[in-house]
Amino acid sequence: TxxxxxxxxxxxxxxxxxxxxxxxxxxxxxxxxxxRNPQFDFLKPTHMLFSYFTSLVDAYTKLLAPxxxxxxxxxxxxxxxxxxRRIAMRWDTSRRANENERREKARQEAExxxxxxxxxxxxxVVEVIDFPSHELQGGEPxxxxxxxxxxxxxxxxxxxxxxxxxxxAENIRIVSNYAPRIASGTSHKPSDVVVDxxxxxxx
Numbered sequence: 066t067x068x069x070x071x072x073x074x075x076x077x078x079x080x081x082x083x084x085x086x087x088x089x090x091x092x093x094x095x096x097x098x099x100x101r102n103p104q105f106d107f108l109k110p111t112h113m114l115f116s117y118f119t120s121l122v123d124a125y126t127k128l129l130a131p132x133x134x135x136x137x138x139x140x141x142x143x144x145x146x147x148x149x150r151r152i153a154m155r156w157d158t159s160r161r162a163n164e165n166e167r168r169e170k171a172r173q174e175a176e177x178x179x180x181x182x183x184x185x186x187x188x189x190v191v192e193v194i195d196f197p198s199h200e201l202q203g204g205e206p207x208x209x210x211x212x213x214x215x216x217x218x219x220x221x222x223x224x225x226x227x228x229x230x231x232x233x234a235e236n237i238r239i240v241s242n243y244a245p246r247i248a249s250g251t252s253h254k255p256s257d258v259v260v261d262x263x264x265x266x267x268x
Contacts, residue, residue: 069114076104080095080107080108081118083095096108
């Protein structure tokens, strides 16, 4: 960006003041009249100083026709106690911001020093564990021939037995308060005969 000379800066400021006082009609007439004058190229929207010119116009417009809030703020600034309170609040805000920034820089510096203090050459690889592809993908494990021989084969007979057992278990009715019935008639006395389990003879 080329530096702005004092003459160019003065032309921009005076033009902004007259534009704020005269309005958009003054600006349109000036741009039409000075369209071939290179000193007024800043009036073109594509010029690099056009944003600077428009910001000056906005500032001078607020001074010539201030809003209600700005007028009240200017009126309050005439009270020196109000000005001192505003200054104290601004100073406290700046102090807190600087303190937080200082703490953040100190924390980052401590983390950097701690990271640099670690001797990364002290770490060695103890063991490398290779996981099979089926474990990583969540599939069924692939069994070798010995493991396949040890796995019981589900035959049709086993399937029928398991089906019958499940069917029988479903048909069983459980009675919680069951009481055994006593058969009528003469009761048989227990026999005193004992059979030897080895020889099969009665004792």
